[in-house]
Every structure is written in C-alpha cells, then in structure tokens.
Amino acid sequence: VDILLVVNEYQPKNVLDETWENPEKLSYDAYADIIGDDYVDIAFEYAREIDTKGGTIPPTTILIYNHTANHLPPGNTYWEGDNTNMTVANVNRLRDKGLIDGVGIQLHVEASKPPNIENMITTFKNYGIPVYVTEFDIDTSRLGGTDSQKEQIRTDLYRKILEGILKSNVTVAVNHWSAVQEQRGGEAQLFDNQLNPTINLFVERQVLFEYFLGK
Secondary structure (H helix, E strand, O other): OOEEEEEEOOOOOOOEOOOOOOOOOOEOOHHHHHHOOOHHHHHHHHHHHHHOOOOOOOOOOEEEEEEOOOOOOOOOOHHHHOOHHHHHHHHHHHHHOOOOOEEEEOOEEEOOOOOOHHHHHHHHHHOOOOEEEEEEEEEOOOOOOOHHHHHHHHHHHHHHHHHHHHHHOOEEEEEEOOOOOOOOOOOOOOEOOOOOEOHHHHHHHHHHHHHHHHO
16 A cells, blocks of 8 residues: 555544534544544554554555645635644644654635635645645536536636646645546536546646646
8 A cells, every 4th residue: 555544534522513414413523432532643553553564664655634624724614724723733743743644635626715726825835744635626516607607617717726736836646526527516527427538637737738848
C-alpha cells in the first residue's frame, strides 16, 4: 500500500448529525462514540506501526487524514470552512508525533457560492504538509439559467480552482468524486455516463499543459 487514508470525516464524540437523514439522532462518528476522541491518534499509531514493522524499517506508506469542508478558512458555509480548524488541530498534533504525511481535502464546491481562490490557496499552505484533493466536484444544481449557461459557469470555475490548486505548490494529487458525470447537478467529472470525455477533461488537460509549459 503506497497511500492509506487512515481516518475520514472525524467528528468529536457526541456531536449529533444534523445534516443527513438521521431520525435516531445518532452521532456522526461511531468510532469516536465507541473508542473515544483519541481514536484518531490510535488509528495513525497502528497504521505507522504496521507500515514500519514496529519501527524496524523506514516508513513506506503515506498516511492521510481526510475531511470535508476544510478547503477555506473557518467562518464560511458548511461546505467550505466548518471543519478547517479541526483539521488543522488534528494535522498539527499528528505531525508533532511523526504520524501523518498528508492531509485530504474533499473540495466539494457549490457553484452558486464559489470559493475565494486566494483564500483556498492560503488554507492549503497553512496545513504545512502535502495536500491530497480526494473528492473534487462542482455542484451546479442551485444555479439559475440554461444548461449551457450552467456548464459555462462550471467550466470557468473548474479552471480557476485547478489553477489555484497548482499555484498552491503543496498539492500532490487531485481525485474526482466519480469516474463519470452524475445527475446530481453537474459534477465536473471527466467522462459522461457513456464514458465519453466531457469538456472538463479538456479543460483539465489545458490547465496542466499551460502550467507545466510555463515551468
């Protein structure tokens, strides 16, 4: 295993899930409920121990802490900055223990409330470790206008975000939410449901070519 996402979407113990369909009002994070809030550190300690065979060999696996709503400074909407402070705290603590190699940023973007790119870049850099974008998508379902107008807005935003990701100089990889385009509002994926390339594929290639040719 070259890269391992050790903990995903940690929430402190007894924090109720108010954002999903949850009639029983269970806590969002069962691991925190059952093990305790220190389960994040325990998970990373075990992952590092297994990877290094108890410390007898150097680390070979990149260990990642992943979360959503952590691509902008705190104080934004839920899908932007709600979990940034918590991500920073966990990253700093795990880094001090030598247990983490990268931070995962899901980067779910609401097209009707586009992110400030410079704020996004600053947030990426402030983590102080390599960034892995793990679930990139752009939701246009709340935009008005025709389908072609929505596609243009999404395409322009897609370019700006990719350029910002590259400009940060700390991002190692970008993974998309899905392999194919979904029906949930135009997800900015690279292929449609028939596996034909979408305009996003060509925009992504163009941004990469321009960036690396400029180097």
